[in-house]
Amino acid sequence: MSDLPTAQHRPITARDGCQDPVLLNDWHVVGYASDFAVGSIYPVRLLERDLIVWRSADGKVHCWEDLCIHRGARLSKGWIKNDQVVCPYHGWQYDHAGRCTLMPAAPDEKPMRKALAFPYAVEERYGFVWVCLGEATDALPPFSEWADERFLKVHSGPYVYDANGYRAVENFIDASHFPFVHAGLNGRMEQPDRLKPYSVEETASGLCSSEVEVFQPVGDARGQPVMAFYTYKTFRPLVAYFSKRTQKADAQGNIVADHSDTFTTLFTVQAIDATHSIVRVCAALDVQPYPAPEKVRERADIIYNQDRDIVETQRPERIPTELRYELHHRTDLMGQRYRSWLRGKGVTYGVI
Ligand code: FES
Ligand SMILES: [Fe+2]
CATH class of the missing domain: 2.102.10.10 (Rieske [2Fe-2S] iron-sulphur domain)
Incomplete structure (x- = not known):
């Protein structure tokens, strides 16, 4: 061409x-x-x-x-x-x-x-x-697990969000909603995790958090309790990723195995317009035993539909990239840095 x-x-x-x-x-x-x-x-x-x-x-x-x-x-x-x-x-x-x-x-x-x-x-x-739609300034975002045979790859979605695409991304990189939005799966409403301080650094490929530790009563499609350690990344304004290291735990959240499994997800958003989006994800799992792909999809459907229900309620619909319009806590550091990062990139569409 x-x-x-x-x-x-x-x-x-x-x-x-x-x-x-x-x-x-x-x-x-x-x-x-x-x-x-x-x-x-x-x-x-x-x-x-x-x-x-x-x-x-x-x-x-x-x-x-x-x-x-x-x-x-x-x-x-x-x-x-x-x-x-x-x-x-x-x-x-x-x-x-x-x-x-x-x-x-x-x-x-x-x-x-x-x-x-x-x-x-x-x-x-x-x-x-x-x-x-323009002149591509960068290569596609990385997803090294795609070519790594140890990882089982499972696509899920599409999830149609009647919401702003950046709102969908900030939800994906937010760990403190787990006990409430995903109660019984990614957290416990009666015993929410106390989030320890974590850091976020800006790298050539985007933002990257240090590990964020949470207890998950049903941590993935294998259906067992795990301690989960999330590393969140934002590659692009509308493409994010996490790598979740998990260790088997008992129902009280005590780690019972030294071995770590890895569950990663590439999260993509098609912004139809400023307030309508389509989320598509690809999970890559290096876990033992491998769950059936249908089970991974079933669980993703539950989780992302729970996320969508809450994200569609957020106002203002266009994400504020000026921090003064909302209230930020240290436990929201990733979402806070995401806003500032969008602002620093000069993103103007779909934000206020
Ligand atoms: S051929 Fe006439 S509008 Fe396309
Ligand atoms: Fe969520």
Whole structure:
């Protein structure tokens, strides 16, 4: 696609919606790789922009603006013919690179040089499809467990949050809600954990916490009590991660084994707009015994739906990145640093 004049070739629809370069130049998950089959066109919405995703017969995934340059019809209402996208209005056909190859009303004419779709950069990795609407400034976030055979990988979601994407992320990196929102699973409402002080450092790949220790009566899909030690990271404004080291414990929270297991999660948010999001996660487990993937998904469904129910209630809906609008306690250090980090990056969309 490098021979296409992408920088100047902007759809008129790009004037609407998010204008924040930090987000436009970032990678965003728009679906699971398995969502996109050859032969169909899938509409997706990202940062108030309507896009299409389609997979050509060679297996490559393409993401374009949901717009035909001719008269602005939606390509998502069209279809695939001969491995090309057909616009539903006048039948113009576009090849993999987004070049118009046929104008049926003038089939003998070579389509004009400017008869192009509006393609965006796409990467398929970690079982997700990632899209960048601008000029990608960074590589995709890391997830080293993906290539590590010791880890069982399980995707779950999508979880549709009627909420701001950063609110979803701050909830993911917050440990003091466990005893209340996930009572009986990730904590005990009658005996909430006293959170010991922890630290957060800013690294080249984002924020990283020291271990946050909590007791979990049902720590994962194996269904047993564990002491859990969370290391939280924020890679991007809308991509976070934790690595949870666990040690077997008794029902009172006493560690009963020296061995540590590891449970990690890559947490991605597709910001549909400033107050609507789709969360998709990939867990990677190096635990003994391995639980059945369905059990991991069942548990994730419970946990993330509990999270969604509370996150949807938060006001203001757009996360405040100025700390004075809320009250921060030392136990919220990760969420506090996340706000300041967004502010430092110059994020303007979806925040107040
Ligand atoms: S609007 Fe697409 S072919 Fe005319
Ligand atoms: Fe939670």
